[in-house]
Amino acid sequence: MPELPEVETVRIGLNRLLPGKKVGQVWHDWAKSFPNAQQDVAKFLVGATIEQVERRAKVLLINLDTKYTLVIHLKMTGQLVYRGEQNFGAGHPNDSLVGSLPDKSTRVILTFTDKSKLFFNDQRKFGWVRLLPTSEVPNIDFMKKLGPEPLSEDFTLKIFSDRLARRHSSAIKAVLLDQTVIAGVGNIYADESLWAAKIHPATTVQKVSKAKLKSLFEALQAVLRLSIELGGSSDRNYVNAEGKKGSYLGFAKVFRHEGQPCPRCGTIIIKIRVAGRGTHICPREQRLIK
């Protein structure tokens, strides 16, 4: 589900709401939501106070004053929703995708000492929450292998090109989606940035011109930034920390636009399959170079 902009939107919201909250109770229903639950998670969490919420790639890091960190991956359908006391029903029906909580997809509930709660919902159960000593977080396999953050200041065109080139014979979309090459890009922003740069997603990296790589680099940063500004994309499951939708999908040019005209040339956008994923392109402007 959420890609970098959605996770960043959740992070911003949680970082406004959670610091200073002290954990009173912990509930979780499913071992896979909490892979290290065999150690008594509640024992390590109860009494801990949240310091700040960070993000790396599509992972949220909730730092605690006990030198432990909750590491959370939302995968496809995960949600983290905060509700204040006496507000566990639905919000205004027009601004929320989430009804009363907990619901049937709730996997974890943190109840704070002021009675507010943080709900981790995950329909497809791909997501996970781990509790780790803060100092060990960078050492877990997933974190160690991650590529650079595409919006960090020191992420340059040269770094982008060099890292892509390591996978020269793969389809460029597959490489964009590879978290060890660049962190945080998922299916929506891969399609949007490839359209913006007029590159066919199945083109192998080595066949993409330098000029197009530069366009792609710029487009990728632009779509990610715009989406963060707009609060991310909401299709069905994604909501921010307050349970509300983002509006980026309204600005998407090709994603889920099959059958509609390309905003630049009017050609009908088609949906194909690349790297095992549904892929949206303008067949006139994004030609496959073999």
Next chain:
DNA sequence: CACTTGACCTGTCCGC
């Protein structure tokens, strides 16, 4: 080795 395809889950939508 590098790269591609299934599996993990549940829910929804579409065609018959």
Next chain:
DNA sequence: TGCGGACAGGTCAAGT
């Protein structure tokens, strides 16, 4: 309405 199949924003393991 009911049922089968394809598909969904991510990541691994297992295949080729």
